[in-house]
Each structure stands twice: as C-alpha cells, then as structure tokens.
Amino acid sequence: MSGTTRAGSYRAVLLLPSALRTFVPALLGRLSYGLLPLSLLFTVQSSTGSFATAGVAVAVFGAASLSMPFKARLVDRFSQRRVLPLLAVGASAGLVVVATVGTSAPAVLLFVGATGLLAPPLGPSMRSNWRLLTDGSALKERAYALDAVSEECLFLAGPLIAGTLMSIVSAPAALCGSAALMLVGTLAMVTSPVTTRTAAPVAVAGAAARLGPLAIRGLRRVLVVVMGAACGLSMAYVCVAGVAQRAGHPGSAGYVEAAIALGSVAGGLLWARRTHTGPWTTQLAGLIAVLAAGLVVAAFAPGLLVLGVVLGIAGVAVAPMFVVAYLAADEVTPPHQRTEASTWINTTNNLGSAAGAALAGLVVDRSTPTWGFLAGGTFLALVALAVLRRPTGGRSWLRRGGRLGPGRPGGRRR
Template sequence: MSAPSPGRPSYAAVLRVPYARRTFFAALVGRLSYGTVSIAVMLSVTRATGSYAVAGTVMALFGAMTVLLSPLRAAFVDRYGPRRALIPMALAYAGLLTALAAVSWRPGAPALLLGALAVGAGAFPPPLGPTMRAVWSGLLDDQRLLQRAYGLDGVTEELLFVSGPLIVGALLRWAPPAAGVALSALLVAAGTVAFVSSPVVAGARPDAAKPERSAKRLRGARGLMQPVLVAAGVGVAVGALDLLVMAFAGQRRYGDDVVAWVLAALSVGSAVGGLLNGAVDWRTSARVRLPLLACGLGLTLAVAGLAPGLGVLTVTVACAGLFIAPALTTSYLIADESAPPGFRTQAGAWVNTAVNAGGSAGSAAVGVLVAHLPLGVCFAASGAVTLTAGAASLWGARGVATSAAAADRGVSAGA
C-alpha cells in the first residue's frame, strides 16, 4: 500500500500520491462531524431541557465515553481492518446521534433519555483521525513526505474544529440546534463510507505479522510514553487557555466576542506553526524536538499571564499557538515510529486520548484555580505543567534510546 516519493517533498506532492486526495478528503468529511457535534449537542440539550446543568452533565458523559473508549475502538481497527471496524461504528454513532436529534428537536425531552443516548453515542465515534494517519504511514515511503502529510493532517484538523461551530451557528438561523446533531450524523456516516471505499483503505488488512519478541514489544510501549506525555501537557495548555482567556476578558470587562478573537488567534498560530513545521527538513530527531516544543509552549503560556492588555495577550496567545500543532504532529510521528505491528492505529489513538484528557483536566483545574489565585499565577501554573511534561519527556526519550540499544544488542546476541 506504499507509494514512492513523487519528486520534491512538499504538501502538493503529498496530495499527488495516488488515491491520497480521495482518501484524505473523505476522512475530512467524516472528521468535520467532530467539529460540529459538541456545540450542537450542548445547544440542543439546553434547548430541550431548559437547564445548563443538564446540558453540562450530558456533555461530560458524552466526552468521557468518547475519550475513555478511544484506544479500544482503535484496537478494533487494528484487529479487524478499517472496513470491518469503521462501518459498524459509524452507523451506530450516526444512528444514536439521529435519535438524539429527534428526541431533542422540541423542548420537553426527558433528561435521562438524552443522557442515555449521549452515552451510547459517545461509545462509537469511529477513530477516523488515527486511522487516516495510519493510512498516511502505509501510503508514503519517504519520511519527509510523511512529515508533511502529518503536518497537513494536523492543520486541517485544527481548521475543522474552528469551522465546525461556525457551520452550526449558520445552521441555527434556519433550524433548531438539533439539526446540527443530525448534520453531524450525516457527515460521519457519509465520510466514513467514502473513506473505507477508497482503494488504499478497502485493500487494507489486519496486520498478520508474527508476534514480536517481548523486548521489542516493551520498547514500543516505552516509545509511546514520550509522545503521550507531551500530548497530555499540550492538552492541559489548550484546555486551560480557554478558561484563562475568558477570565482575562471578564476581569477587564471586555465583551464576550473578544474571547472568540483571542482563541481564533491561537488557532491561526497553531495552523501557521503546523505548516512551517511540516515544511522544514529537520536535522534533529523528532524525539529531541518534541520536548523543546512542549517547553516552548509552557514558557509562552506563562509569559501570557504578564500581558498588560488585550493586544499583548492576543499576540502572546498566537505565539503559543505556534507550538501546538508542531508538538502534536511530532507526537503522532513518534507514536507511529514506536508502534509495533498491529498497534499503529492504537498508538495514534493514545496520543488523541492524552490530548483530550489533558484538555479536560486543564479546564477543570483552572476552573478551581481562577477562583482562588491571581490570574497571572494561573497562567504560570498552567504553563509549568506543560513545561514539566516537556522536561519529563526529554528524560523519557533518553531512557528509550538506552533501552533500544540494549534490546538491539540482546536480539543480536540471541540470533
């Protein structure tokens, strides 16, 4: 399923690989559902029950199921192949979202039923992102092209999560919020079917390689510790920033629209950083770059707490964004390199899980800190967590290199 490098490595060259555009765009249609579904579910449940508390509880249950079961869903893809695993997940997910949309279409829906449907839907989102990255890895032989593919994938995913709420907002002019939930169901079903219909995905089979030696399996698990740790630290930073920017605007009596603009600057910075990172032919290894990116994000986040006004905060937040997409892209690359046969989709899913879990933890922790500490201290504390994750991952990377060398010597001696 691999293809040779088609000339000079560039983003355009990635999309010129046979079937790359068809497969990638189909995956993006399905993944757009993840950009629309959260705000659509929150608004539809709020409208149906008239309670923000119920909406918050339903969203927490939905998010918890989505995050906690992500590695398990990815394991099914690795074990049974994309077509056999993704289609049932997508249909179950779309069906439950459709039921949720129908129940919440008009006010007065039972809260327990809404919660049950949300929990059920959260168990089945197909892991299109990790599967697409696994497809990139099998499709591209050139490591430089793979780096650009991951960069392009990361930036477009960022844009999907920015554009998703805008699409739902536009839809609300003509339809109730539940229509956004129905749209999310349609997107994931259509995108997944188109994705698995691509020849490079339809022909994929579960990895039938013989089990690796225990030393190699252990090395793969250790290799995942660094990208998962950094991804969690990045998640903490992003989750914390959402609330910190809101608190900053509230303390200085700015309007709510200011928060949207500052967070948009974060997304723009992340997109620019991701494109630049993917376009550079790095001479240093990914395991060396990753801790530096995490530390850069942590330090910039801490500095943002010193901003005297909105302009400086916006610029600083945009600078923080420059590290986000590169850190996540590099995490995915390392996870893919570390994954033993039959574990590639799961490796990417663990990075996804770490980001989401870190984001939830960051939001929860900052929500408590803001009520008791000065805002500058909250910025510094959030940055310190990400900085610590980066520093700890640097130590972990040295351990992986040492264990890899020892394992290789052991395998050679036993051959």
C-alpha cells in the same frame, strides 16, 4: 545534533495514489465532530429545558470517547472497511434520535452515551492511511502536518457552521447535519483501496495482549509527555476566559482562542516545510518550551489584544507538537498497533486538558489569571526539562530518529 532538510511539497502528498480519494471524505467525516459539541448542547437544552442536562450530555459524549482506542484496535485487526461503516451507522443513528425524539433527560443521556461509544475513530484511521500512502517515501511528516493543520481548520469551521445552521434552521437540524457528515464521510472514505489493508498481527499473550500498545514503555513515555503538555496548554484557555471575564468582555475569549488556533495552523505549515532529523526528545522539548515561554509572557500581557498576539505566537508550537508525537508513536509501536497508538495520543490529550482546566479553575478562583498563566508556564517548562532528562545509564530517552534507547526499534520491548 538536530537538524532539518527540505521536505516534499503538500502537492506531492496530495498527488500520491488514492490520497485525495481518501483524505477528502475523511475531512468531511471529521467535520462532523466540529459541529457536534455546540449543536448537541443546544439540542439537548431545547428538548429537556435544562442547560445543566445539556452540559452533562456533552460531558457524557466526551467521556465515551475514552472508548476510542478499543475501537481503533478493532480497526487495526479487521480493517477500516469492515469496522468503520458499522460504527458510523450506529453513531449517526444515535445523533438523529437525540435530534428528533423529545424524551426525558435520562433517556437523552443514555442515547448520547451510546452514540459516543460508537463514534468512529476517523482521525487515527486517516493517519493510518497516511502511513500506508507515504510508505516508501519521505513524505510522512508532511502528510501528518497537513492532517494536523486540516483538523485544526475543521474545528475552527465546525462551530461557525453549526451556529449558522442553528440561526437559519434549528439546533436539531445542525445535529442531523453532523450525523450526515459523519455517515457520508465515513462511507466514502472506506471505499478507497487503501482502507482494506491491515498489518500482519504479532502473536502476544497475557498483559501485552490486553494492554495493546500501552504495554510498550516507549509509547507510555510519549503519552505522559502529551498529557503533561495538554494539561499546561489547557490551563492557558481557562486563564484566557478569566482575563476576558474580568475585563468585562467574556466573548473576547473566543477571539484569543481563535488566535491560538491560527498560530497552530501557521506553525504546522511552517514545520512541515522541513524534514526534521533530530531526536524526538529534542523536538518535543523545544516545542513545549515555546509554549511555556508563551504562557509566562502572557501572564504580564496588559490587555486582551496583546494577550491574543502573545498566545497566537506561542500557538505555532501546538500542531508541530502533535506531528512529532504521532511520528514518535509510529516509531515505537509495531505496524499492527499504530492506529490504536495514535488514538491513545488523542485520549491522553483529552485527559490532560481536563486536568489542566480543573487546576486552572482552582487557581483563577483563588487568585488571578496571572498566577494561572505562570503556573501553566512553569509546569510546561518542567515537562520540557523532564523530556530531556537522561535516565540511569546515561542513554537518552529515545534514540535519534525517535527509536527507543535501550532495546530494539519498532516497540518490540515487552
């Protein structure tokens, strides 16, 4: 049976030793990623005169983010204080070059790609810090919820700040602002005492050494679930755009997406008010089922206003889903691999989102957004059912509390 108990307060989380000292600079650095897409798009368009090149530049930066798990592996091995400043200096310098040096499209794309390869993994690093800060307490789930909600707010505020800077100054100025936030936030975060700590490595060889936490079957299963959920949710965003376009109000899609984000913030805050004691599988399946139901109902929404309300309510499951996924990843991986494992959740989320957007685009082009919502909802329902499926032998996919079924906890299975 799953259940809940009362969790500690957010105040208790922030009053942990070095918590504010670490978290506030991390938020500052992570805000740079909220400003970056819009400011990069218009900066490259301005310097090259081509929206096509600008779109490719944003895609190149996103593709370069696939290197994030390998940078996180360096952080796990050598500590945040030794790795993150080097990455931040290189990435911020790359953004400044793109913003200030007018050059040809190939050169711009080269600089953007190099910048993406150097972009520091600030989110996974902060979650690693939360694990250390909450060690010995029952506050980790609440800390993760606070982190997820804050990140959602950053990606709501980032485009607004970027748009304001572009209106008052210019797109290159907004991109330089993103570079400054990244550099200052990172350098300030790594001065916190907690960022010097590293977990004792475990000697492994062969494929396990090359794959890192991906060699752990329990983590791979969590990642498959995250990718499936991201795919279904991404289909909803494309379908929202399709509905808005057909209604003759394409800009309204942004308001509906904001409603989803606000629902996610509310869901994260409400979720962390309790400590959830049930199996991770039950929690993930339930949250994904909420998203599935929301997409099915959205298929029959009579207008954009109702659509925003429906998807805003369904959005309450988004932030909690990531909190549960991060906690599950922690349980099935050893301490010296948890930053990288957390980064793989972000990476598979991005891959799933890309696949979902492509699939939904095909559905909307060939039929209507209604069928796209129904396809996404059906897919999410199948993912939820698959999470609860019992493999051969009758043992659950993960044990109560998120540990692997057959085998020992902590990701020791090879």
